[in-house]
Amino acid sequence: MKKKLLTGNExxxxxxxxxxxRVAAAYPGTPSTEILEHLSAYPEIYSEWSPNEKVALEVAxxxxxxxxxxxxxxxxxxxxxxxxxxxxxxxxxxxxxxxxNTSDEPGMHSSQNEQDNRYYASHAKVPLVVPSDSQxxxxxxxxxxxxxxxxxxxxxxRTTTRVCHSKSLAEMMTREEVPQRPYTKDLRxxxxxxxxxxxxxxxxxxxxxxxxxxxxxxxxxxVEGTSKEIGIITQGIAxxxxxxxxxxxxxxxxxxxxxxxxxxxxxxxxxxxxxxIVIEENEPFIEDALKLMGLSCMGKDRLPLCDELSVSIVSExxxxxxGKTPVTVRPASTDLPPRPPALCPGCPHRGIFHVLSKxxxxxxxxxxxxxxxxxxxxxxxxxxxxxxxxxxxxxxxxRRADMSYQRDDRKIYAVIGDSTFFHSGMTGLADVVYx
Numbered sequence: 001m002k003k004k005l006l007t008g009n010e011x012x013x014x015x016x017x018x019x020x021x022r023v024a025a026a027y028p029g030t031p032s033t034e035i036l037e038h039l040s041a042y043p044e045i046y047s048e049w050s051p052n053e054k055v056a057l058e059v060a061x062x063x064x065x066x067x068x069x070x071x072x073x074x075x076x077x078x079x080x081x082x083x084x085x086x087x088x089x090x091x092x093x094x095x096x097x098x099x100x101n102t103s104d105e106p107g108m109h110s111s112q113n114e115q116d117n118r119y120y121a122s123h124a125k126v127p128l129v130v131p132s133d134s135q136x137x138x139x140x141x142x143x144x145x146x147x148x149x150x151x152x153x154x155x156x157x158r159t160t161t162r163v164c165h166s167k168s169l170a171e172m173m174t175r176e177e178v179p180q181r182p183y184t185k186d187l188r189x190x191x192x193x194x195x196x197x198x199x200x201x202x203x204x205x206x207x208x209x210x211x212x213x214x215x216x217x218x219x220x221x222x223v224e225g226t227s228k229e230i231g232i233i234t235q236g237i238a239x240x241x242x243x244x245x246x247x248x249x250x251x252x253x254x255x256x257x258x259x260x261x262x263x264x265x266x267x268x269x270x271x272x273x274x275x276x277i278v279i280e281e282n283e284p285f286i287e288d289a290l291k292l293m294g295l296s297c298m299g300k301d302r303l304p305l306c307d308e309l310s311v312s313i314v315s316e317x318x319x320x321x322x323g324k325t326p327v328t329v330r331p332a333s334t335d336l337p338p339r340p341p342a343l344c345p346g347c348p349h350r351g352i353f354h355v356l357s358k359x360x361x362x363x364x365x366x367x368x369x370x371x372x373x374x375x376x377x378x379x380x381x382x383x384x385x386x387x388x389x390x391x392x393x394x395x396x397x398x399r400r401a402d403m404s405y406q407r408d409d410r411k412i413y414a415v416i417g418d419s420t421f422f423h424s425g426m427t428g429l430a431d432v433v434y435x
Contacts, residue, residue, distance in 0.1 A: 006170045008163040011134035012101060013038035014170070015141030016071045019097070020178030021045055023063035025056035027423065029075035030110040031164040032103035036073055044175065052388075052423040053078035057085045057100065061154075064098035065190065067181035069145055073101040076117050077387065081424070083120070086154070090124045091200040092190050093152035095181050097145035101157045103164050106281045107308040112368070112387065114306065116283040121156045121259040125204050127211050128156045128259035129220060131163060132239045134170040140220060140256060142176075147214070149181075151207055158258075160281065162237040162308070212260040220256030221265060227251045230321060231273030233266065233286060233297075238279045241314045245322060250277075261289050270295050275321065281309050343373050349415070353379040361410040365395035367425070369417040382415070389424025391416045396432060 006014065012035050016024060024047045026036040040047040050056035053074040060072035074082060079102045086100070102117045121128035127147055131140040137159070144155040188196050215221060230250040234242050239254055253269045255261065270276050270290075278287040278299035287299040302317040303309065312328055343350055353374040356364060366372055366382035367390065375382025386394055395414035402410070416425045 001171055001173055003169050003171050005167050006134045006137075007034065007165055007167050008131070008134050008137045008159055009034040009103075009165070010038050011137035011170050012073075012141050012157070012159070013042075014172060015138040016099070017042045017045060018138065018173050018175050019142045019145040020069050020176040021071050021099075021145070022068035022096075022178075022180070023060060024048075024071040024073070025050045025059040026073040027051070027053045027056050027078055027081075029078055029103075031105055031159075031161040032073050032075045032078075032101060034164075035101060035103075039071070053082040054084060057082040057089070060098060060100070061085055061089050061094075064094040064096045064148075064154075065092075065183065067095045067183050069097040069149075069178055071099050071101070074103070075111065076102055076104040076115055077111060077113065078102070079117055079120055080115075081388070083124075086120070086126075087124050088192050089154050090126050091192055091197055091204060094148060094154060095183055096178075097148035098154040099141060099144045099148060099157050100154055101159065104158060104160045104282075106160055109161060112385070114282060116281075116285060117156075117158055118258060118285045119283070121158075124156075125208055126154050126156050126259075127151070127257065128158060130158050130235045130256055130258050132236050132254070132256075133163070133166070134168040136256065137163070138170050138172075143218075143220060151211055151214070153207060153211075156259075158236075160237055166237075208260055212263070215257050215260050215262040216264050218257045218262075221254065221262050222256070223251065223253050223269060225251035228273055230275045230277065231269055232277045232279055233269070233290070234279040235286070236281065238281050238309055238314075241309055241311050242279045244311050245315045245318065249322065255286060258286070261286070263293060266290065267293065267295070270297075277318070277321075279303065279309070279314060282306075340376070341370075341373060343370065347371075349374060349417075350379070352415070353381045356381045356413060359411070363395075363398060363410055363412050365391045365398065365412065365414045367391035367414075367416045367420050369420050371415055371417055374415065381413075388420050389416070389428060391420075392425055392428030393431060396428065396435070 024039045024045050027050055057072045060070040063070040104117050105111045108114050129140045129144045131137045144157050148155045227250050232242050232250050233253045235255045276297040278297050280286055284300045290297050349371040357379050364382050366385050368388040391414040395412045399412045
């Protein structure tokens with residue numbers, strides 16, 4: 001056993017390794033990319049970059065069905081692509097443990113939206129685990145595999161950018177060699193036709209009841225501090241901010257196992273403090289649950305829904321309670337001009353964009369990738385963007401609308417990169433050819 005300074009992504013990879021995982025699949029995307037990069041260094045684990053997140057989850061799901069502990073990773077918008085298999089795997093369950101990492105990105109540093117994927121857990125009816133630092137990334141990942149096998153379910157492991165990329169000390173343990181569980185053909189369990197799915201839904205609801213009981217006793221949910229004045233319910237990186245702002249003047253209920261929530265534990269904690277606060281980034285996932293339980297608390301009435309939290313934001317929001325000057329974090333330098341990202345020297349897209357920029361009366365449907373930057377000066381080639389692979393299909397729709405009004409005064413172009421084409425652009429091209 002030794003301690004090492006690890007990013008959250010390195011720590012998740014280490015946790016997957018120590019848990020005895022055999023198969024890992026992912027599609028790259030900030031802030032999750034480094035997880036599979038580090039997993040590929042462990043020869044005991046088969047690791048692959050898949051064409052997209054749906055494929056990655058299906059590969060990991062098939063491996064789990066065969067009895068091997070398996071892992072899948074993606075950024076938050078990737079789970080939208082993988083939602084189809086996710087919701088059905090929630091019905092079938094697993095044979096070997098299956099853990100699915102979703103790395104959310106409050107602040108949208110390199111993403112097109114700021115969705116909060118904690119809601120996927122409640123929507124798909126799978127358990128949710130949320131770590132706050134590198135040590136918890138290892139420990140919670142290993143526990144997620146045990147939960148998966150104990151309750152016959154996939155487990156969602158949710159991180160955010162600051163947990164993924166921040167470094168902290170973590171203890172590295174030896175690998176647990178887990179034998180492959182035997183696969184038994186069972187159509188009722190594993191083949192989701194309507195006749196099999198209907199009874200499986202009832203089993204999923206019964207499983208959630210057992211998981212709710214587990215939530216009350218798991219060490220992933222715990223209380224710190226003895227203050228009876230202020231009680232803070234929190235999780236993830238928001239916990240680190242809360243600790244820095246409130247210190248020992250508050251008690252903390254850390255919700256590491258976040259769905260189903262430990263309602264009895266929450267009620268007990270709330271009854272012991274005068275002021276109850278929920279500190280969480282983006283959506284009021286926990287706060288809304290508390291209010292449905294009839295508990296009064298502070299939270300989004302003071303904290304923003306949009307963007308990342310920070311020590312400064314939390315400090316300013318609760319200045320009246322902490323009784324001291326809010327912490328202000330100033331940038332290292334205010335003299336440097338902003339430097340937006342740009343296409344790399346020699347980028348093969350640049351020549352095409354240059355030619356297109358000289359054309360008149362064109363509309364360009366662009367896509368997810370560095371070439372999205374072609375939409376900005378000086379090239380100015382790019383008009384709209386939905387998601388990965390949407391350039392061709394959105395361009396088709398735009399052209400069809402023009403044709404329906406007999407407009408031929410503008411040409412429609414679609415721009416797409418190689419990885420995005422293999423991810424979800426091929427079907428759009430098939431649509432063009434066929435229609």
